[in-house]
Amino acid sequence: MTFARMAEEIAAEAGEMLLAKRPARPEILATKSSxxxxxxxxxxxxxRLIRDRIRAARPDxxxxxxxxxxxxxxxxxxxxxxxxxxxxxxxxxxEWAVSVAVEVDGEVVAGVVNVVPRGEVxxxxxxxxxxLAGERLRCNTGVPLDRALIATGFGYGAGRRRVQAEVLAxxxxxxxxxxxxxxxxxxxxxxxxxRVDGFYERGLEYWDYAAGGLIAAEAGAVVEGLNGGPYxxxxxxxxxxxxxxxxxxxxxxxxxERDS
Ligand code: IPD
Ligand code: CA
Numbered sequence: 001m002t003f004a005r006m007a008e009e010i011a012a013e014a015g016e017m018l019l020a021k022r023p024a025r026p027e028i029l030a031t032k033s034s035x036x037x038x039x040x041x042x043x044x045x046x047x048r049l050i051r052d053r054i055r056a057a058r059p060d061x062x063x064x065x066x067x068x069x070x071x072x073x074x075x076x077x078x079x080x081x082x083x084x085x086x087x088x089x090x091x092x093x094x095e096w097a098v099s100v101a102v103e104v105d106g107e108v109v110a111g112v113v114n115v116v117p118r119g120e121v122x123x124x125x126x127x128x129x130x131x132l133a134g135e136r137l138r139c140n141t142g143v144p145l146d147r148a149l150i151a152t153g154f155g156y157g158a159g160r161r162r163v164q165a166e167v168l169a170x171x172x173x174x175x176x177x178x179x180x181x182x183x184x185x186x187x188x189x190x191x192x193x194x195r196v197d198g199f200y201e202r203g204l205e206y207w208d209y210a211a212g213g214l215i216a217a218e219a220g221a222v223v224e225g226l227n228g229g230p231y232x233x234x235x236x237x238x239x240x241x242x243x244x245x246x247x248x249x250x251x252x253x254x255x256x257e258r259d260s
Contacts (some may be wrong), residue, residue: 003102003110004125007078007211010053011098014046014082015116018089018098021045026090037156038086043067046082046098054078066207077103081207084113085183094118099185101210111211113185122189122215130192130218137219139239140194145246148197148239151179151187155203162260164202170254184236188212191238192219198239198247202256209236226252 026040047067054063062072065080078100083089085096094117102110113122122137124130130137150171154164172178179196181187184204190196192215199216213231217223222244225231231238234257239247 002125003076004112004123006057007100007102007110007112008114008121008123010050011100011112011114012121013053014049014098015114017049018042018046018083018116022089024092028090032156034156034158036087038090039067040083040086040090042089043083043086047080050078050080050082050098050100064207066205075105077106079103079108079207079210081185081205081211084185084208085181088182093182095181095183095186097183097185097189099207099211101207101214103210108210108214111214113189113211113215115183115186115189120189122192122212124192124211124215124218126214126218128218130215132189132193137192137215138194139191139216139219139221140197141220141240141242143197143240143243145174145243145250147176148243148247149176149179150247151181151190151196151199153180153182153184153187153201153204157259160203160259163256163258167202167251167254167256171250174250184208185212188216188223188238191221192216198237198243200235200237200247200251200256202233202235204233204236206232213238224248226257 028038030039047065061074062077064070081099089096098114109126187199223238225235
């Protein structure tokens with residue numbers, strides 16, 4: 001079985017479990033980086049299920065997960081966000097996802113984002129395109145910045161948010177509009193599917209973007225950081241090539257990688 005197929009099966013099973021077990025009001029079990037950065041019992045249960053399935057099928061692979069950290073050191077590593085968009089999950093908003101990526105020798109080769117409440121499973125394999133329900137995905141092209149719908153998100157810390165709000169205030173007059181969906185994994189898939197034209201965010205964790213970054217890139221988007229650097233926690237910018245240049249040009253002088 002391919003990595004993409006295996007990741008898809010595992011993300012599907014985790015999604016079914018989450019839908020079946022989500023109570024009307026999920027309880028907050030713990031907080032992490034700030035009082036608003038929460039963990040529910042089902043974040044942990046989802047990651048446990050995913051880890052169990054990976055270990056059963058491929059015991060030598062390493063696993064990095066949002067809730068359980070790193071285990072193992074194989075050439076193949078699975079990168080897992082058991083619920084991306086936990087705050088949406090908590091409130092019953094339909095924008096949360098199970099994200100599973102597979103790395104070989106440090107390069108992501110397969111990615112799956114299961115946006116569970118919508119029943120949509122985005123998949124990609126490196127060099128083989130990005131797919132949703134049997135359709136090959138292509139990001140929007142030829143959209144000028146002033147017509148672009150741009151998704152973004154915010155971190156959990158007040159100091160980071162102050163700068164993110166400042167950057168957003170500069171950007172907003174120059175674009176069609178902004179969307180804050182609440183799941184970076186899903187946002188990147190939305191770029192792939194042409195549901196937004198671009199995305200940027202500072203402060204993502206690897207599990208937020210490992211799968212979605214490949215899906216967006218395989219759909220033709222440029223996914224990079226500032227000045228041609230790799231995308232990642234400092235900054236992730238994603239859009240079709242022309243728009244990417246305009247968005248980068250607007251963001252770069254704002255020094256968006258700082259915190260206050
Ligand atoms: C968060 C979501 C959100 C993004 C945050 C992430 P979590 O992940 O992806 O859209 O803005 O930066 O931390 O906490 O829901 O897994
Ligand atoms: Ca996440």
